Amino acid sequence: MKLARRKFLKVGASGIALMATAGCDQMPRELRQLLAMVNPGGGPFQAPASDTIDPIIHALNRAGFGPRPGDYQRVCKLAKTPEAAAAVYLEQQLHPESIQDEDADYEARRFETLQEPPGELFEYQPELLQNELMRATLTRAVLSERQLFEVMVQFWSDHFNIDPSKGDCKWLKIVDDREVIRKHALGRFADLLRASSLSPAMLWYLDGRVNRRANSADKPNENYARELLELHTLGVHGGYTQKDVMEVARCLTGWTVRSTINPPYFQIGKVEFDPALHDFDSKIILSQTIPSTDTTLSKDLLEQRGRHELDRVLEIVAAHPATALHIGTKLCRHFIADHPPQAAVAAVSDAFRKSGGDVRETLRALYQTDGFLLTRGNKFKRPFTFAVSALRATGARTDCGVEILDYLKRMGHAPFNYPTPEGYPDQASPWMGTLLWRWNFAVAMSQNQIKGTRVQLDALRKSAGGDEHLMAHFLGRKPNPAEAQAFADSGDGLALMLASPAFQWC
Amino acid sequence: MAAIEHFIHGDGDRKQALVVVFLRGGADGLNMVAPLEDDGYYRARPRIAITKAKALALDGFYGLNPLLSDLQTAYKDGALGIVHAAGSEDDTRSHFEAQDLMEHGGIVGGGWLGRFLRARTAGTSGPLSAVALGREVPECLRGAPAATVFSSLDDFTLGANHARLMTSLARLYEAQPDDLGAAGNSTLEAVRRIEVLRTASYQPAHGAFYGDDEFSRGLLQIARLIKTRVGLEAASIDLNGWDSHFGQSTVMDPLMTRLAKGLGAFYRDMGSEMDSTTLVVMTEFGRRVAENSAFGTDHGRGSIMFVMGGGIKGGRVFGKWPGLTQDVLEGPGDLPVVTNYRNILAAILQRHGAGATLDKVFPSFEIQPLDLYA
Numbered sequence: 029m030k031l032a033r034r035k036f037l038k039v040g041a042s043g044i045a046l047m048a049t050a051g052c053d054q055m056p057r058e059l060r061q062l063l064a065m066v067n068p069g070g071g072p073f074q075a076p077a078s079d080t081i082d083p084i085i086h087a088l089n090r091a092g093f094g095p096r097p098g099d100y101q102r103v104c105k106l107a108k109t110p111e112a113a114a115a116v117y118l119e120q121q122l123h124p125e126s127i128q129d130e131d132a133d134y135e136a137r138r139f140e141t142l143q144e145p146p147g148e149l150f151e152y153q154p155e156l157l158q159n160e161l162m163r164a165t166l167t168r169a170v171l172s173e174r175q176l177f178e179v180m181v182q183f184w185s186d187h188f189n190i191d192p193s194k195g196d197c198k199w200l201k202i203v204d205d206r207e208v209i210r211k212h213a214l215g216r217f218a219d220l221l222r223a224s225s226l227s228p229a230m231l232w233y234l235d236g237r238v239n240r241r242a243n244s245a246d247k248p249n250e251n252y253a254r255e256l257l258e259l260h261t262l263g264v265h266g267g268y269t270q271k272d273v274m275e276v277a278r279c280l281t282g283w284t285v286r287s288t289i290n291p292p293y294f295q296i297g298k299v300e301f302d303p304a305l306h307d308f309d310s311k312i313i314l315s316q317t318i319p320s321t322d323t324t325l326s327k328d329l330l331e332q333r334g335r336h337e338l339d340r341v342l343e344i345v346a347a348h349p350a351t352a353l354h355i356g357t358k359l360c361r362h363f364i365a366d367h368p369p370q371a372a373v374a375a376v377s378d379a380f381r382k383s384g385g386d387v388r389e390t391l392r393a394l395y396q397t398d399g400f401l402l403t404r405g406n407k408f409k410r411p412f413t414f415a416v417s418a419l420r421a422t423g424a425r426t427d428c429g430v431e432i433l434d435y436l437k438r439m440g441h442a443p444f445n446y447p448t449p450e451g452y453p454d455q456a457s458p459w460m461g462t463l464l465w466r467w468n469f470a471v472a473m474s475q476n477q478i479k480g481t482r483v484q485l486d487a488l489r490k491s492a493g494g495d496e497h498l499m500a501h502f503l504g505r506k507p508n509p510a511e512a513q514a515f516a517d518s519g520d521g522l523a524l525m526l527a528s529p530a531f532q533w534c
Numbered sequence: 535m536a537a538i539e540h541f542i543h544g545d546g547d548r549k550q551a552l553v554v555v556f557l558r559g560g561a562d563g564l565n566m567v568a569p570l571e572d573d574g575y576y577r578a579r580p581r582i583a584i585t586k587a588k589a590l591a592l593d594g595f596y597g598l599n600p601l602l603s604d605l606q607t608a609y610k611d612g613a614l615g616i617v618h619a620a621g622s623e624d625d626t627r628s629h630f631e632a633q634d635l636m637e638h639g640g641i642v643g644g645g646w647l648g649r650f651l652r653a654r655t656a657g658t659s660g661p662l663s664a665v666a667l668g669r670e671v672p673e674c675l676r677g678a679p680a681a682t683v684f685s686s687l688d689d690f691t692l693g694a695n696h697a698r699l700m701t702s703l704a705r706l707y708e709a710q711p712d713d714l715g716a717a718g719n720s721t722l723e724a725v726r727r728i729e730v731l732r733t734a735s736y737q738p739a740h741g742a743f744y745g746d747d748e749f750s751r752g753l754l755q756i757a758r759l760i761k762t763r764v765g766l767e768a769a770s771i772d773l774n775g776w777d778s779h780f781g782q783s784t785v786m787d788p789l790m791t792r793l794a795k796g797l798g799a800f801y802r803d804m805g806s807e808m809d810s811t812t813l814v815v816m817t818e819f820g821r822r823v824a825e826n827s828a829f830g831t832d833h834g835r836g837s838i839m840f841v842m843g844g845g846i847k848g849g850r851v852f853g854k855w856p857g858l859t860q861d862v863l864e865g866p867g868d869l870p871v872v873t874n875y876r877n878i879l880a881a882i883l884q885r886h887g888a889g890a891t892l893d894k895v896f897p898s899f900e901i902q903p904l905d906l907y908a
Contacts, residue, residue: 191643193676233643235898408714437671438661440679447644447652447677448894460717461680464661464690464724467703471693510709518702519695527703529710529718 072491074101075501081404083114085504089534090363090400090407091121092175094417097491097501111401118395121176122388124214132172135428139164146203146228146297150288154198158444159430161192161202165443166428169416180213180387181205182412183362185444186451188224188260190233192444196287200229200297201444217355217385218346221260225252225342228285228297234449237285239277240305248307253277255449261345263354268314275311276345279318279337282306303330306337316344352381358454359390364399365406366455372399405504405533408456411439413534414466418473418526419481421502423488427480435472438465463532470526485522495521503530551760552886553753553769553800553813554647554674555840556637557793559776560629561817562831563838564869565786567616567851570597574858578824578867582782582831592616596851601790604798608842612849613801613808615906619836619853619872621819625865627833629777632818636875637673639896644677646876646895647768650883651678653891660765661724662690667752667771675770684755687732692725700725724764731762742803749773750796757803760811767886776817779830801842812843812882816875823858824867834868839878845885847908873904881906 076085084103088095106120107113120127139160141152149157169178188209192201204227212220224230231237234252241248253276257268282305286298308330310320318340321333345351356377360368372394379393380386394400409417415436419426426432436442439462446452453459472478474485492498499507499515502525507515511528518524525531568584569575571594576583589597590606596618598605608614624635639646651664664675665684675681682689692699700722707718736758744750749771756769773793778785797813804811820837836856842848853873856862864870876896880888881903883895892901 191677193638193645193673194643195641197643434683438680438682440681445644445677447642447649449643457713458679460713461660461663463717463721465680465682467692467721467725468690471695471699475693477693510706514702514706517698517705519698520693523693523695523699524702527699528706529714532714 071098072493073098073501074104075492075497076100076505077500079506081504083110083401083404084117086404087114087117088175089405089417089504091118091395092179093169093413094420094534095501095504096420097423097488100501115395118176119392121174122214122392124174124177127173129173132168132174135167135171136164139167142202142206144202146200147295149199149202150296152199154192157199157202158192159433161205162433162443163428163430165205166416166432169412170419170426170428176391177213180391181209182443183359184209184213184220186446186454187358188220188230189446189449189451190227190229190444191447192229193447195232195289196285196297197229197232200227200232200285203227203297204229212387214387214391217351217380217387218342220387221346222339222342224260225256225280225338226283226299228299231283231285231299232287236280236283237287239281239283240302241278241281241307242305248274248277248281250274250277253280256341257345259450261354262348262350263357266348266350266354268350271312272314275313275318276341278307278309278311279313279341282334283338301331301335303327303334306330306334308334311337313341313344314348346385349381352377352385355385356380356390359394360397360399361454363391363394364397365403366408369397369399369403372397405530407534408459409532409534410452410454410459411436411441411462411466412443414439414532415469417534418470418531421526422473422483422485422522424473424481424483426478426482429480431478431480435465435469435478466532467523467527470523471520473526474520474523483522499525502526503528550767550886551769551811552647552767552882553756553771553811555793555797555813555815556633556672556674556770556772557776557789557815557817558629558633558772558774559778559817560632560819560821560833561776561789561837562778562782562786562821562834563618563620563817563836564820564823565778565782565831566599566602566790567592567596567618567838568599569595569618569855569858571595572855572858574823578858580825582825582829593851595855599790601787602794604794605840607798608801609849613844613846614840614842615846615848615850615852617839617841617852617873617878617904619856619869620816620839620875620878621836621871621873622875623871624819625835627819627835627865629818629833634673636816636818638676639876640898642897645672645674646879647674647770648677648681650886650888650891650895651675651768653894654887654889661721662759662764662766664768665756665759665766665770667755667769672770672772675768678768687728690725690728691732696729727762727764731758731764738799738803740802740805742799742801744799744803745792745795747792747796749792750799753796753800754803757800757807760804761807778821779826779832780828782825782830785830797840797842808842809844812841812846812885814842814879814882815840820869822867823863823869832866835864836869836871839875841878841882841906843882845907847906852904852906874899877902877904878906880904 103113103117106116141160172178190201192198208223208227234255235249236252239249250273254273258264262268282302284300286296308321308323311318357373360373360376375397376394380390383389433442489498492501515521515524570586584599588600592598622636624632637645661680664678664681671681704722744754752771759766816839817837820834821831822834856870856872880892880901
């Protein structure tokens with residue numbers, strides 16, 4: 029049932045009124061929330077007892093944003109050995125559609141503007157929309173049971189990066205997140221690519237909407253064509269030439285978006301193809317010829333042929349072997365190591381190619397590589413992952429509000445705030461300068477100084493079964509003597525754990 | 535790692551601190567730096583023009599509003615340059631649209647300063663590389679590798695348990711063999727330095743006297759951070775309220791006084807540190823040349839920009855004066871934009887090490903950096 033936010037706020041203060049208003053189907057959720065306030069993490073939980081990160085913690089770290097209290101125990105029970113349990117968990121995560129996710133759905137539903145159709149979005153202040161999008165993203169990362177799905181949403185949001193501060197992206201990035209990234213995050217790459225190419229936000233962000241040839245003097249705008257080849261598909265060393273970029277741009281002339289700055293001022297955000305602005309001469313892309321079209325054909329036929337050129341281009345680039353290698357490399361960098369082993373990259377790229385770009389199949393292959401199975405605790409958490417993993421590990425109750433976003437901005441990693449098309453970097457070195465804010469965040473969390481976010485440390489310690497186990501829960505393994513000593517000496521054990529070197533890795 | 539190294543060696547700010555002052559509301563350049571020798575100016579503003587007698591001489595053609603007298607020292611030292619008829623191509627005359635375009639640097643993702651910091655540092659930056667005085671990060675800093683809203687140095691401490699926590703963190707990070715160990719140690723050093731700064735009282739140098747208004751207090755904090763060498767590369771501060779439709783002098787006089795006093799104190803306080811610092815003042819648009827019936831001026835186009843700092847060929851007014859004849863004026867009678875603001879910023883960013891990244895900072899624009907430097 030959909031509960032209007034205003035209505036919710038009106039009655040939110042009174043639990044009884046809330047239940048009465050929300051109806052029976054909301055009651056269990058509400059009751060559980062009340063219980064969670066008394067008992068964060070849902071009662072006693074088991075922490076890892078190994079000296080090194082075991083396969084279960086590894087799976088929770090890499091295919092998600094780290095364990096919450098109780099997650100480790102739940103995954104342990106899935107099979108007899110940690111290896112087998114991790115494998116079962118990863119397979120479950122590859123099927124988000126069969127994972128119940130009512131907590132995250134419930135919390136994310138508060139951001140109701142994100143469900144608006146494109147036309148309606150333009151009624152809202154861009155700041156409101158961007159805040160809701162960032163908060164919803166954070167909320168899902170913290171709460172969703174579909175952790176891998178959220179990780180892949182982030183991966184593709186970087187891969188097909190759009191900074192919503194450009195032009196009408198202010199409104200249209202909402203649609204892109206919903207209809208492009210989230211819709212296809214674990215689907216087929218070709219579908220994702222096509223949706224992105226016709227996403228009104230992408231047409232704005234990379235200037236596709238002004239790529240046209242109305243007359244022979246018009247030069248195509250190459251911006252999207254270049255990033256399509258360099259970033260989205262083949263990769264910078266993928267074997268294309270400057271000529272290919274120009275030819276791709278010519279194939280994509282004529283696509284545009286109805287906008288706030290040019291008439292007609294209705295159906296804003298609608299993507300259209302105008303054959304009169306398309307270049308119908310022949311082109312050669314990566315050695316494949318796109319034949320010319322006789323421009324005396326009927327308007328309908330011209331439109332059909334012109335639109336088809338986009339499909340041809342995407343077909344050629346999506347199936348190119350360099351694309352499999354490019355995507356495979358990026359996935360391995362994300363899930364395995366900054367410099368992933370060749371064997372893993374080869375296996376993952378191979379799976380991408382053989383499956384016709386099926387993201388699920390590709391990830392399944394990745395999880396079976398030695399690279400993934402044997403390299404643990406070696407990825408430096410990006411600030412978003414750091415903050416989310418801290419919120420999860422502490423079982424914090426949080427509104428994922430502006431104060432958390434402010435910390436992410438200080439660390440240079442607020443969602444959808446990367447200005448240029450390559451997206452946030454996925455290696456450690458650019459993020460090494462963020463420790464001061466990580467420590468600051470750790471202290472603020474531990475001291476309950478973040479408005480809208482609350483950690484109940486005593487209850488958490490009790491549920492973990494004492495300091496030793498609490499440390500193991502945060503570190504993903506038993507603490508070494510130096511860590512145990514520092515914990516005891518620090519005067520603020522929780523802050524120390526979150527700020528410790530070990531917690532910066534996953 | 536370079537930016538983090540700067541922390542340790544304390545030379546993080548050499549030739550790299552850029553302070554951006556944004557005058558929001560559309561500040562009237564003609565009322566700050568008046569074209570005394572253009573009769574059109576007096577014809578258009580019979581009641582509110584600055585008279586030749588009152589104006590402070592600049593170069594024989596332009597005169598400075600007497601309320602800006604605190605800028606004279608820097609101007610005479612050759613450390614302050616003025617660019618007249620500067621602005622952007624946005625002709626909506628809307629505050630929001632014009633600020634948006636100026637801060638983003640066109641229809642493009644992120645802010646110009648954010649993109650500059652990303653491109654220049656290849657993504658690696660210290661935690662205090664960019665600060666914004668005030669309540670929120672301005673759009674020009676959007677997308678910066680680290681952008682901190684700065685209100686007080688207390689924001690940077692590690693809470694009530696500071697000392698014990700620092701000792702414990704030091705023990706763990708010192709034992710790290712990798713890059714993280716180095717980053718941890720640099721950060722510990724930065725925290726120690728900020729702690730010294732936080733607990734010490736600050737005495738501005740060379741007898742500089744900052745006012746007690748928010749703008750001056752902000753500039754003082756910026757000067758302090760630059761001098762302490764915590765790796766500050768960019769700072770942003772606003773002075774708002776320039777929308778002088780009604781009673782030009784009531785609106786502008788106190789703001790001009792605050793602006794000049796603040797900049798004057800900053801210049802004096804910084805002393806030779808100014809060699810490696812640039813301060814630029816900008817506004818989203820200027821005002822209509824002709825005064826309106828309410829002794830005010832309406833939204834216009836070209837205004838002025840101030841550039842203060844090391845290496846500048848200051849003590850002069852840059853940019854070609856277009857004149858104020860009817861054939862020159864734009865739209866409803868506005869001073870046209872002769873110098874695009876990007877060409878001023880581009881020259882500054884070159885001095886701040888932009889190198890080949892300028893086309894990333896200002897894409898889709900043919901950059902012709904203004905000849906600001908010797």
